[in-house]
Amino acid sequence: MFKIKNTTLRFVVVMLAMCATMSAVTVSDAWADGDHEGQKRTVSNAKWKDECGACHFAFPPRFLPAESWRAIMSGLDKHFGSNATMDEATAKEITGFLEKNASTKKQEVQAKPLLRITETRWFKSEHRKVAERDWKNPKVKSPANCGACHTQADSGDFDEDNVKIPK
Amino acid sequence: MRRINFVIGLMVAAAGLIANPAFAETPVEVLATIKAEASGTPGFMGFSADRGEKFFKTKQKHNLSCSSCHTDNPTAQGKHSETDKIIKPLAPAANEERFTDLKKVAKWFKRNCNDVLDRECTPQEKGDVLSYLLTVKK
Numbered sequence: 059m060f061k062i063k064n065t066t067l068r069f070v071v072v073m074l075a076m077c078a079t080m081s082a083v084t085v086s087d088a089w090a091d092g093d094h095e096g097q098k099r100t101v102s103n104a105k106w107k108d109e110c111g112a113c114h115f116a117f118p119p120r121f122l123p124a125e126s127w128r129a130i131m132s133g134l135d136k137h138f139g140s141n142a143t144m145d146e147a148t149a150k151e152i153t154g155f156l157e158k159n160a161s162t163k164k165q166e167v168q169a170k171p172l173l174r175i176t177e178t179r180w181f182k183s184e185h186r187k188v189a190e191r192d193w194k195n196p197k198v199k200s201p202a203n204c205g206a207c208h209t210q211a212d213s214g215d216f217d218e219d220n221v222k223i224p225k
Numbered sequence: 226m227r228r229i230n231f232v233i234g235l236m237v238a239a240a241g242l243i244a245n246p247a248f249a250e251t252p253v254e255v256l257a258t259i260k261a262e263a264s265g266t267p268g269f270m271g272f273s274a275d276r277g278e279k280f281f282k283t284k285q286k287h288n289l290s291c292s293s294c295h296t297d298n299p300t301a302q303g304k305h306s307e308t309d310k311i312i313k314p315l316a317p318a319a320n321e322e323r324f325t326d327l328k329k330v331a332k333w334f335k336r337n338c339n340d341v342l343d344r345e346c347t348p349q350e351k352g353d354v355l356s357y358l359l360t361v362k363k
Contacts, residue, residue, distance in 0.1 A: 111310075112310075113305055113307075113308060113310060114305065114307075114308040114310050115308070115310065139307075139340075140336070140339075140340055141336060141339045141340075142336065144332070199308075199309045200307065200308050200309065202307075202308045203308055203309045203310075206309070
């Protein structure tokens with residue numbers, strides 16, 4: 059009886075190992091296949107989603123360095139034309155979440171922190187092939203409207219394979 | 226002993242979760258709170274759904290009104306006028322979560338009135354608008 063169990067177990071282990079190897083191969087294939095920097099990396103926080111995501115797409119923390127998030131969070135009374143202040147405890151929690159998961163790319167560290175994702179070098183570079191008429195498409199409307207083209211943006215996936223520019 | 230304390234703590238927490246209703250307040254309770262606030266202002270004569278509807282749909286400063294984002298039909302899904310972010314329906318008839326949390330109601334009136342009017346709304350205006358929203362049927 060024990061022997062059968064043991065064999066079954068061994069079989070399961072081997073199958074699992076095979077699956078793991080196969081998926082590892084699939085992932086590395088995908089990475090070899092061009093630029094997939096935007097692949098899904100999910101970090102989430104209920105208050106961030108609720109507060110930031112109420113008026114605009116809740117931009118992932120990795121889109122800006124910590125300095126920028128700190129500047130944004132300390133200037134919420136003048137937040138791109140709106141007063142977006144929130145209670146102190148909420149603001150503190152969101153700032154901590156943004157800082158912890160912020161971009162650490164050196165190139166984004168500037169003398170004066172950038173407040174707009176669209177002004178970062180990576181954003182400009184990643185979107186360099188997007189035509190002016192696509193930006194102006196009423197279905198896109200604003201570069202803040204990530205989900206207009208990044209069909210899986212809501213789940214944190216910006217992979218270029220999931221981009222569909224509306225016509 | 227520690228373990229017992231922990232278990233008791235867990236049970237109390239679980240009981241608390243069960244006892245809590247899904248929403249903190251009902252829209253009618255929220256309206257009553259706004260009414261209590263409005264009653265303190267001179268000349269208060271009660272709320273009017275008609276006045277609320279007019280206020281909701283009339284463009285104020287910056288060419289904006291409530292309906293710029295929430296649309297002229299509060300049972301429909303809205304869209305942020307700048308970012309196109311989808312906004313769930315505002316009328317309680319279409320969205321049972323609306324006006325069930327006083328803190329949230331206060332926050333959004335403050336934020337949105339500042340965007341549309343460059344000032345906070347009066348209790349009269351808030352009560353008129355909520356009275357209107359409560360008359361809207363799906």
